Amino acid sequence: MTNSTSETDRSRLLILASVCLAAVVLPLSFSGGAVATPAIGRDLGGSPAALTWITNAFMLSFGSLLMAAGALADEFGRKRLFILGMALFIVVSLALSFAPTVAWLDVLRAIQGVAAAASLSSGSAALAQEFEGHARTRAFSLLGTSFGVGLAFGPLLAGALIDVFGWRSIFMTTAGIAALALVFGAPRMRETRNPNAAGLDWPGTLTFTGTLALFTFGVIQAPESGWTSPFVVALLAASLIFLAAFIWVETRVARPMLDLSLFRYPRFVGVQMLPIGTCYCYIVLVVLLPLRFIGMGGLSEIDAGWLMLALSAPMLVIPLAVATLVRWISAGVLSGIGFLIAAIGLYWLSNIGVGEPGHAVVIPMFLIGVGAGMPWGLMDGLSVSVVPKERAGMATGIFNTTRVAGEGIALAIAVAMLSAFAQSGLQSALSKNGPIAVARINEAAQRVAAGDLLHASASLPEVSPDILIASYAGAFQSLLHTLIAITVLSAIAAFLFLSRTPLTGSDSEDSPSVVDATVTPEYAET
Structure with missing residues (x-):
């Protein structure tokens, strides 16, 4: 034995x-x-x-x-x-x-x-x-x-x-x-199965995936084709049609992929703001900061990787540390405080120039990582604590879909905004240089937003790299200001909707397992 x-x-x-x-x-x-x-x-x-x-x-x-x-x-x-x-x-x-x-x-x-x-x-x-x-x-x-x-x-x-x-x-x-x-x-x-599994909600899956794909495609294509181009408008309109079809399907099938009735709970709506907030104050930077450090700052990939530790290393410690504080402080309050700390880090980072030494960004990046780590460690538990226990499986399924799918959408939006800000900066800087084709400025702005200084210079050979870097610096600062606004709004939502919410889902053995419910909502509810 x-x-x-x-x-x-x-x-x-x-x-x-x-x-x-x-x-x-x-x-x-x-x-x-x-x-x-x-x-x-x-x-x-x-x-x-x-x-x-x-x-x-x-x-x-x-x-x-x-x-x-x-x-x-x-x-x-x-x-x-x-x-x-x-x-x-x-x-x-x-x-x-x-x-x-x-x-x-x-x-x-x-x-x-x-x-x-x-x-x-x-x-x-x-x-x-x-x-x-x-x-x-x-x-x-x-x-x-x-x-x-x-x-x-x-x-x-x-x-x-x-x-x-x-x-x-x-x-x-x-x-x-x-x-x-x-x-x-x-x-x-x-090998395990759910004997009560109802199968895949194919109409819901296809319409939901279509909504995300078309919207993301439209946002990514907009800097290149223009927001008013027929192609981009058609993509965004099609995404709205797929979204309407998804809502129609999910309100009529017996076992929906996403139970939209959960959005009647104000606290549940508040929980969805937490992954949205962390997407814009953290995940977006995980992608864009390496492009800044390598493409515009001239750092090697390994040096950029070392710098990124200041942003991401707190995620190893802060979520677990904050989880112990919910005995005395509301999870919603802790989440709101975390977003405010991240907003301070974002503001600090926005005042640091592209050409400044790498160590100048370490403290603000660390603050952003600490701030984002506070709601990061609490939002899984909150996703099950703000709805009736029997709805926990579907609630966490919606929450994690919001979190992961939202990351891709947030990244697409941030890159499009960075490109638009860079294009505006370039047009302003080059207004005295005589007529320059809008298409070439647009191409250079997109390259600048992607951290591709070499090809940006090739698009505008008559413009010095210093002007291109300056346009990027201004665009990145404007983007960070936008991220600050979204992060502060996320803090307000946490304070308003979740400040009195106890975190019971993560510390009760009778509660559904967060991860289990996330990936197998039907199993968790049966």
Whole structure:
């Protein structure tokens, strides 16, 4: 009996290691791709919009398909979908390392996001079957820490790999880590299903994914084609049509992918502001700051990775530390205070010039990381505490869809705004230089926003690099001011809607597991 128990415990630990490795590799894929974008642009070329899709394609498919993947795992088996997802992730990552063009990179990154959604949803659900009680809580805490490790050290690892082996080595490395996860998990994971699974809400999944894809495509294309161009207007209008179709479908199907009736709870609406706030004060900077440091500041990828630790390292400590304070202070108040701290860091950062020494940005970036880490560590628990217990599974499903899909949308909007600000700055700076084609200014502005000073100079050879850098600095400052406004609004929402909300979902063993409910809403509710 003792040997059997020991072997079971060992298998569970290896399954936990497998899922945690998967949790490390996913944010590594996200942040690593962002750090690699300047090197990819230098090697393969590509338009600014195409380079933007390197990150957005992954985030879009990953975020929009998380809940669909959870439903498929319930019906066809968590182990089966985990193996398929990880195997596809490995194959696509290897293919990315040999991609000949940016277009191929974009397509493969979208497929990689599909594989990531499948592996994370099924792996987390399978993990919930192996542990119970306090052991389950500890297991999912370790899972969350693994995400933090991937976010914190992803830029540094990516920078080191690019410096030594080139950008293609990033995708080879993620393939290797994913292979380890598959080796640890596949032989030991039990096959489990939800006997009451109702299948995938195909109409809801297709209309929801279409809404996100068309809106993101329109926002990314707008800087190149113009916000009033028929193509962009058609994309945005089509996204509204798909959104209306999604709402119509979800109010009529028996088992909707997203239960929209939960938005009748004001506190639930307030919870949705937390991931939106962290997207704009943190996730956007995870992508844009490396472009600034490398493309405009002239730093190497490894130096940029070291600087990014100031932003991301607090995510390893602050969420766990803040979770202990909810015994005395409301989670909503703590979240609001965190957003205000992040807003202070953003304002400080906005006053630091592009050409100033790297150490000048360390303290403001650290403040942003600390501030964003406060709601980050509380919002999962809040997502289940603000609705009736029997609705917890669907509530966390909506919340995590808002969080992950919102990251891609926030990034697309931020890049479009940065490009628009840069274009306005360039037009103002060049107004005395005689007539210059608007198309060339627009092209240079997009290159500047992407941190591509070399090709921006090629678009406007008669303009000195100093003018281009100055336009970028002004645009980035304007963007940071916008992010400050969104972050402060998120703080106000936290204070108004959540200041009296107790955090019960994360510390009660009778509450549904946050991660389990997130990836398998049908299972959590039955």
